[in-house]
Amino acid sequence: MSEVKQGNNSKIFGLLLGPALFLLTILFFHPPGLSESANAVLACTLWIAVWWITEAIPIAVTSLLPVILFPLTGGLSLVDTTASYGHKYVFLYIGGFMLAIAIERWDLHKRIALTIINLIGTNIKSIILGFMLATAFLSMWISNTATSVMMLPIAMAIVAQLKDNPDTIEDENQIFGKALMLAVAYSASIGGVSTLIGTPPNLILAGIVEEIYGIEITFYQWLKFGFPISVILLAICWKYLTSIAFSFKQKSFPGGKEEIKRQLSNLGKISFEEKVVFGVFCTTAIAWICRSYVLNKFIPAIDDTIIAMIAGMVLFILPASKEKNRKIINWEEAVKLPWGILLLFGGGLAIASGFKSSGLANWIGSQMTLLEGVSLIMLLFIIVAAVNFLTEITSNLATAAMLLPILAPLAVTIDVHPYILMVGTTVAASCAFMLPVATPPNAVVFGSGYLRIPDMVKAGIWMNLISIVLIVLFTYFVLPALWDFDPGVYPLDWIK
Numbered sequence: 001m002s003e004v005k006q007g008n009n010s011k012i013f014g015l016l017l018g019p020a021l022f023l024l025t026i027l028f029f030h031p032p033g034l035s036e037s038a039n040a041v042l043a044c045t046l047w048i049a050v051w052w053i054t055e056a057i058p059i060a061v062t063s064l065l066p067v068i069l070f071p072l073t074g075g076l077s078l079v080d081t082t083a084s085y086g087h088k089y090v091f092l093y094i095g096g097f098m099l100a101i102a103i104e105r106w107d108l109h110k111r112i113a114l115t116i117i118n119l120i121g122t123n124i125k126s127i128i129l130g131f132m133l134a135t136a137f138l139s140m141w142i143s144n145t146a147t148s149v150m151m152l153p154i155a156m157a158i159v160a161q162l163k164d165n166p167d168t169i170e171d172e173n174q175i176f177g178k179a180l181m182l183a184v185a186y187s188a189s190i191g192g193v194s195t196l197i198g199t200p201p202n203l204i205l206a207g208i209v210e211e212i213y214g215i216e217i218t219f220y221q222w223l224k225f226g227f228p229i230s231v232i233l234l235a236i237c238w239k240y241l242t243s244i245a246f247s248f249k250q251k252s253f254p255g256g257k258e259e260i261k262r263q264l265s266n267l268g269k270i271s272f273e274e275k276v277v278f279g280v281f282c283t284t285a286i287a288w289i290c291r292s293y294v295l296n297k298f299i300p301a302i303d304d305t306i307i308a309m310i311a312g313m314v315l316f317i318l319p320a321s322k323e324k325n326r327k328i329i330n331w332e333e334a335v336k337l338p339w340g341i342l343l344l345f346g347g348g349l350a351i352a353s354g355f356k357s358s359g360l361a362n363w364i365g366s367q368m369t370l371l372e373g374v375s376l377i378m379l380l381f382i383i384v385a386a387v388n389f390l391t392e393i394t395s396n397l398a399t400a401a402m403l404l405p406i407l408a409p410l411a412v413t414i415d416v417h418p419y420i421l422m423v424g425t426t427v428a429a430s431c432a433f434m435l436p437v438a439t440p441p442n443a444v445v446f447g448s449g450y451l452r453i454p455d456m457v458k459a460g461i462w463m464n465l466i467s468i469v470l471i472v473l474f475t476y477f478v479l480p481a482l483w484d485f486d487p488g489v490y491p492l493d494w495i496k
Contacts, residue, residue, distance in 0.1 A: 010054050011054055011055060011056045012056075013054065014050050014051055014053070014054025014055070014056035015051070015054075015056040015057070017050050017054075018046070018047040018048070018050035018051045018054075018056065019047060021043070021046040021047060021050060022043045022044065022046060022047040022069075023043075025039065025042055025043035025046055026039065026040070026043045026073070029042070029043075033363055033366065034360075034363050035358065035359050035363075036074060037074050037075050037076075037357075037358040037359070038075075038358040038359045038360035038363055040069075040070070040073035040074050040075035040358070041070070041073075041075040041076065041351075041354040041355060041358045041360045042360055043073065044065065044066065044069040044070060044073060044075055044354070045351055045354070045355075045402075047065065047069065048062060048063075048065050048066065048069075048347065048351065049398075049402050051065070052395065052398040052401075052402065053398070058340070059340065059344060059395055059397075059398060060339070060340030060341070060343045060344060061343075062347070063340075063343040063344045063346060063347030063348075064343060064347065065347070066081050066084075066347055066350040066351060066354070067081055067082060067085075067350075070350065070354055075354050075358055076350070076353060076354045076357060076358065080353060080357065081350050081353070081354075083353075084211075084346050084347075084349035084350035084352075084353050085342075085343070085345075085346030085347075085349075085350070086346075087207050087210075087211075087345070087346070087349050088210075088303070088305040089203045089204075089206055089207040089210075089305065089345065089349075090207075090342050090345050090346060091305050091308070091309060092196075092197065092203065092304055092305040092308045093197060093200070093203055093308075093341070093342065093345065094308070094309075094312065094337060094342070095305065095307075095308025095309045095310075095311055095312040096141070096197040096308050097142075097143070097337050097338065098311070098312035098315055098329065098334055098337075099141070099142075099280065099281060099284060099308075099311050099312065099315070100141060100142035100143065100146065101329055101333055101334055101336065101337075102277045102280070102315045102328055102329045103141070103142060103277055103281065104142065104146060104150070105273075105328075105329060105333055106271060106273040106274050106277055106328075107267060107274070108274045108277050108278060108281075109138050109142065109147075109150055110150065110154070110263075110267060111264070111267055111270065111274065112134065112137065112138065113131075113134035113135070113138060113150070113151060113154065114134075114154065114260055114263055114264045114267070115264070116130055116133050116134040116137065117130035117131060117134055117154075117260050118130075118260045118261065118264060120133070124176060124242075124248045125238075125242040125248075127158065127180075128179060128180055128183045128238065128241065128242055129238050129242075131151065131154075131155060131180060131183055131184055131187070132183050132184075132186075132187040132234060132237070132238055133187075133234075134151070135147055135148070135151050135183075135184050135187040135188050135191060136187040136188070136190055136191030136194070136230065136234050137191060138150070138151075138191070139187070139188045139189075139190075139191030139192045139194075139198060139199075140191050140192070140194045140195045140198045140230075141195070141197070141198070141281070141285075143338065144188040144189055144191070144192045144198075144199060144439070144440065144441050145188075145440035145441065145444070147188045147191070147441070148184055148185060148188040148440065148441035148444040148445065149444055151184045151188070152181075152184065152444055152445060152448060154263065155180050155181065155184055155448075156448060157259055157263065158180070158259055158260070159173055159176060159177040159180060159450070174450070175246055175247075175248065176246075176248065177448075177450040178246065178450050178451055178455055179241050179242065179245070179246040179248075180450075181445040181448050181450045181451055182241060182245075182445065182451070182455075182456070182459055182460075183237075183238070183241055184441070184445055185433075185439070185441040185442045185444065185445040186237050186241075186433055186441075186463060187234060187237065188439075188441035189430055189431065189432070189433070189439050189441055189442075190230050190233050190234050190237060190430075190431075191230060191234070192430055193226050193229060193230045193233070193427055193430050193431075194223065194226045194227045194230040195219065195222065195223055195226060195227075196217070196218075196219045196222040196223070196226075196288075196304070197219075197308075198226070199396070199430050200341055200344070200345065200396070200397040200400075201396050201397055201399075201400035201426045201429045201430055202222060202226070202426060202430075203345065204345060204348050204349075204397060204400045204401055204404065204426070205217070205400065205404060205422055205423065205426040206222070207345065207348070207349045207352070208348070208349065208352040208404045208405060208408070208422075209418075209422065211349055211352045211353055211356065212352060212355075212356050212361070212405070212408050213408075213418070216303070218291065218292045218303075218304060219288035219289065219291065219304045220288065220289050220290070220291065220292055220293070221292070221483065223289065224482045224483075225423070225474075225478075225479055225482050225483065226427075228474075228478070229427065229470065229471070229474045229478075232470060232474075233431075233466075233467060233470055236466055236470070237463060237466075240462065240463065240466065241459070244462075245458075245459045245462070271321070272320070272321040273320050273321065273324070273328060276318055276320075276328055277315075277328060280311055280314055280315060280318070280328075283311075284307060284308070284311040287307045288304055288307055288308075291303070291304060291307065312334075315327070315328045315329045316328070316329060316330070316331075316334075341397065344395075344397050344398065344401065345397075347401065348397070348398075348400070348401025348402075348404075349401075351401060351402075351405055352401075352404065352405040352408075355405040355406075355408075355409075356405075361405060361406075361408055361409040362409055362412075363409075364406055364409050364410070365409025365410055365411075365412045365413040366409075366413065374414075376414075376416050376420065376476070376487065376488060377472065377476050379414070379421075380420060380421065380424050380472050380475060380476055381468070381472045383407070383421060383424060383425055383428075384424045384425065384427075384428040384468050384471050384472050384475075385428075385468050387399060387403065387425050387428040387429055388428045388429075388431055388432065388464055388467065388468050388471075389432075389464065391428070391429050391430075391431075391432040391438060391439075392432045392434050392435050392438045392464075396429040396430055396432065396439065397429075399429050400425065400426055400429045403425055404422055404425060404426070407421040407422050407425060408422065411490055412490055415488070415489065415490045416487060416488055416489070416490060417480070417485050417486060417487050417488070417489060417490060417491065418490070419479065419480075419483060419485060419487075420475060420476065420479070420480075420487045423475055423479060424471055424472065424475040427471050427475070428467070428468070428471055431463075431464065431467035431468075431471065432460075432464070433456075433459070433460035433461075433463040433464055433467070434456060434457050434460030434461055434463075434464055435453070435456060435457065435460070436453065436456060438460075442456065
């Protein structure tokens with residue numbers, strides 16, 4: 001009860017603090033070099049950031065504030081502000097989510113997950129690895145929330161099977177239950193890092209880079225970076241959970257394999273609809289990966305968003321089997337799109353547009369001269385660590401939307417490539433492992449009853465620290481080679 005009251009108090013405080021900071025900035029904050037429009041964008045952003053952080057009102061609703069505040073204060077015109085909510089990456093996410101809806105509608109995700117787990121084996125560590133691989137793979141293509149919600153009952157069925165088995169060592173299933181729940185949550189977040197559509201911060205980065213610099217980050221370009229770092233972090237996470245965070249006296253649990261086979265059997269033979277959805281899914285993924293190297297040679301105008309839209313529309317056209325008498329997906333199913341996330345995309349991109357057009361980005365960059373003497377790898381470490389722990393208490397999407405427009409001018413000031421700071425921040429925003437409120441997957445598995453907050457903090461703080469070190473090293477040393485740029489030089493042709 002006290003936690004609810006405390007939460008309400010913080011919301012009331014945020015509700016008042018946001019407008020107060022807005023008014024104070026508009027009325028009294030007029031330093032040299034800050035134009036009226038830049039002052040307006042700054043004031044509006046402070047209001048939005050406070051409401052995002054405190055969740056004074058729903059985050060999606062706060063994301064509509066730019067539509068009201070920017071035009072009224074002169075920060076950005078109504079036309080330019082609302083254009084951000086129709087950015088091409090918003091439609092890329094819509095297309096990707098239509099594909100995810102079809103995968104979930106016909107239970108293809110369950111078949112994929114159970115098949116992967118079934119192939120891995122019955123050894124305790126192998127079962128956990130199987131769940132992690134299945135969860136991470138699905139999270140590359142569908143939301144990490146949906147992935148964890150789908151995997152949770154499968155995981156709980158396995159734990160229950162072991163609990164009821166007389167051959168199981170007493171209390172061993174509790175330890176296994178904790179490890180398996182954390183494995184599902186962590187791998188859902190880690191898997192999302194792999195692809196451009198895997199987690200919303202990735203698309204926010206791509207949208208802001210295009211908004212500020214006019215440079216496109218393609219699906220394949222992100223995959224080259226995101227997939228390897230995801231694989232490495234997943235392997236470390238599995239080793240950490242099964243050898244350090246938890247130890248198992250019983251090396252293999254009787255009945256685990258049978259439970260997986262039973263659930264697979266309950267799904268029955270692969271249906272016609274599953275085959276159709278799997279075909280569309282594979283075709284779309286191949287098109288995204290090959291687009292910049294193959295498709296653009298024949299169709300120069302095609303891009304990742306158009307591919308996603310084609311996939312989404314095809315699912316409305318292709319028929320299910322005759323006895324179903326329907327299409328693969330219908331509008332009643334598609335309308336369940338996460339509209340709140342789409343609004344948050346738009347709000348973040350509107351802020352980026354305001355930072356750029358008003359000159360606020362350049363003004364902030366000019367104020368950051370104190371950072372010029374700091375080594376790049378140390379600065380990257382500070383930013384990644386700060387974002388990692390900030391995301392424990394704030395939305396990872398809101399965090400990315402707030403910080404990325406600020407990091408762009410910082411790169412100019414200290415003469416480093418923007419990718420180093422912005423990509424590191426984006427990945428760090430998806431790597432919060434300590435608290436139930438940090439990410440939806442954490443909240444989902446916390447609801448299983450197997451975990452307490454101390455359990456999550458104890459295991460999660462080490463995963464946070466591991467992810468910080470890996471992100472810094474990978475972003476600093478590997479990213480420049482993969483994306484072919486010099487990390488210590490700002491690209492002059494990017495200045496607009």
